[in-house]
Amino acid sequence: MVVKDVVGTLARLGLAAVWLVSGGLKAVDPEQAYLAVAAFDVLPSGAVSPVASALPFVELALGLLLVVGFGTRPVAVVSAVLLVAFVAGVAQAWARGLSIDCGCFGGGGAVAPSETRYPQEIARDTAFLALAAWLMVRPRTLLAADGLVGPPRRVTEDVAQDGV
Amino acid sequence: MGGAERAQRRRRQQQTAAKRPAKSSTVVQAARASTGSGGDRNRLLKGIIVVAVIAAVVIGGVLWQRSRSAPPDAAPVRTITAEYPVTIDGGVVVAGEGSAEVTVDVYEDFLCPACGTFEERDAAKIEQALAAGTVKVRYHMLNLLDQQSNPPGYSLDAAAAGVCAAEAGEFPSFHASLFGAQPREGGHGYTIDQLVQLGRDVGITGPAFESCVRDGTHADAVRAELESARTDPALRRPNPNGGDYFGTPTVVADGKLVDLGNPNWLDDAIGEAG
Numbered sequence: 001m002v003v004k005d006v007v008g009t010l011a012r013l014g015l016a017a018v019w020l021v022s023g024g025l026k027a028v029d030p031e032q033a034y035l036a037v038a039a040f041d042v043l044p045s046g047a048v049s050p051v052a053s054a055l056p057f058v059e060l061a062l063g064l065l066l067v068v069g070f071g072t073r074p075v076a077v078v079s080a081v082l083l084v085a086f087v088a089g090v091a092q093a094w095a096r097g098l099s100i101d102c103g104c105f106g107g108g109g110a111v112a113p114s115e116t117r118y119p120q121e122i123a124r125d126t127a128f129l130a131l132a133a134w135l136m137v138r139p140r141t142l143l144a145a146d147g148l149v150g151p152p153r154r155v156t157e158d159v160a161q162d163g164v
Numbered sequence: 165m166g167g168a169e170r171a172q173r174r175r176r177q178q179q180t181a182a183k184r185p186a187k188s189s190t191v192v193q194a195a196r197a198s199t200g201s202g203g204d205r206n207r208l209l210k211g212i213i214v215v216a217v218i219a220a221v222v223i224g225g226v227l228w229q230r231s232r233s234a235p236p237d238a239a240p241v242r243t244i245t246a247e248y249p250v251t252i253d254g255g256v257v258v259a260g261e262g263s264a265e266v267t268v269d270v271y272e273d274f275l276c277p278a279c280g281t282f283e284e285r286d287a288a289k290i291e292q293a294l295a296a297g298t299v300k301v302r303y304h305m306l307n308l309l310d311q312q313s314n315p316p317g318y319s320l321d322a323a324a325a326g327v328c329a330a331e332a333g334e335f336p337s338f339h340a341s342l343f344g345a346q347p348r349e350g351g352h353g354y355t356i357d358q359l360v361q362l363g364r365d366v367g368i369t370g371p372a373f374e375s376c377v378r379d380g381t382h383a384d385a386v387r388a389e390l391e392s393a394r395t396d397p398a399l400r401r402p403n404p405n406g407g408d409y410f411g412t413p414t415v416v417a418d419g420k421l422v423d424l425g426n427p428n429w430l431d432d433a434i435g436e437a438g
Binding site (some may be wrong): 027030031032033034035038045048049052053054056057058060061062064065070071074075078109112113114 | 210211213214217218220221222224225226229230232233311312314315316348349350351403407
C-alpha cells in the first residue's frame with residue numbers, strides 16, 4: 001500500500017514537472033509556440049493562433065494542480081487526453097513525411113529532414129502517458145490536497161445532532 | 165446539585181459518542197453504496213474546481229500574452245540612394261539596366277529569417293552592381309511563409325505591397341526597409357496600414373499605391389510566382405536524406421543555382437560573364 005502511494009506520488013510530481021517545464025518554455029516564447037503548432041499542419045489556419053496561445057497555460061494549470069495534488073484523477077484524465085493528441089499529431093506528421101520538431105519542450109516548427117526525431121518524441125510522450133494512466137487508475141498519493149479534502153464527514157454531523 | 169447532574173449528562177454523552185463512530189461509518193458506507201450520492205457530489209465539485217482552475221489560468225495567460233503581442237513598431241526607413249531602373253514583370257520586380265550582362269534571380273520572402281541574413285550580408289554588393297549596370301536582378305518576392313505569421317498572411321501582404329512599391333518607383337528603399345526591420349517569424353507582421361505608411365515614408369506620393377496595397381492588386385501574381393518557383397525543378401535543392409525541396413532565399417545567377425555559402429558568388433558570376 002505504502003509503496004504504491006510512493007510510486008503514485010512520484011508519478012504525480014513527475015508529470016507535474018513535465019507540464020510546468022513544457023508549459024513554461026512555450027509561454028515565454030509565444031512566437032515559437034505558434035510556429036510549432038502551425039507546423040503540425042492539422043488545424044485550420046484560424047484555429048492555430050487560439051490553440052497556440054492557450055496550450056502553454058493549459059499545461060501550466062495541469063502542472064499546478066498536480067503539484068498541489070488537487071483533483072488528481074480528473075487532471076490525469078485531461079493530461080492523458082492531451083498526450084494522446086500530441087502523439088497523434090507527431091504520428092501524422094511522421095506518416096505524411098513532414099519534417100518538423102514537435103516543439104514539446106520549446107522550439108518546434110519546420111526542421112531539416114535529418115533533424116526529425118519522431119520515434120523519440122512518441123516514446124517520450126508514451127512514457128508520460130504511463131504516468132497519467134497510473135494516476136487515473138490509482139489517484140491516491142502522499143502530500144496531496146486530495147487527502148485533506150476527503151469525503152464529507154457524516155460522522156461528526158450525526159454526533160452533533162444526537163447531542164442536541 | 166446542578167453541577168453533578170451536568171457532569172453525569174456529559175459522561176453519558178461521551179459514552180454515546182465513543183460508540184458512535186463505528187456505527188455511523190457503517191451507516192455512511194451503506195448509504196454511499198446504495199446511492200453513491202456523497203462520493204458523486206464530491207467528485208463533481210472537484211471536477212468543477214479543476215475545470216475552473218484550468219479556465220482561470222488559460223484566460224489569465226492568454227490575456228497577459230495578448231497584452232505583450234502587438235504589431236511591431238513602424239519599420240524605420242532605409243533609403244537606397246543608388247539609381248537604377250525598376251520595372252515589373254507580372255509578380256516579378258526587375259531591377260537594373262536591361263543591358264546588364266549578368267541576370268540574377270532572387271527568390272525571397274519578407275518574413276524569412278534566412279532571407280534577412282542574406283540581405284544583411286549581400287544587399288550592399290548587389291546595390292553596387294545594380295548601380296554599375298553590370299547586373300540586373302529579378303526579385304521574386306514570394307508568400308512561402310504565409311502561415312508563419314500570426315495572424316497569417318504577412319508574407320503575401322508584404323510581397324504584393326513590394327510590387328506596388330515597384331510600380332510607384334520606390335521598390336529599393338521599401339524592400340530594404342522591410343528587411344532592415346524584419347518582423348519575427350511566428351509573430352505579428354506589419355499591418356496593411358503600416359505597409360501603406362512605410363510607402364509614404366520612403367517617398368511614395370499619390371493614392372494609387374495605397375489602393376494597390378489595400379486591394380492586394382498583385383496578390384494573385386505573387387501566388388502564381390510561388391507556384392511556378394515551387395514546381396521548377398531547377399530551383400530545388402537536395403535534402404540530406406533523399407528528395408529535394410524549394411526554400412528561400414534561393415538565388416540563380418545566369419541560370420545556375422548559387423551556393424550562398426560562398427560569400428563571393430556575385431563577383432564570381434560577374435567574372436564568369438566578363
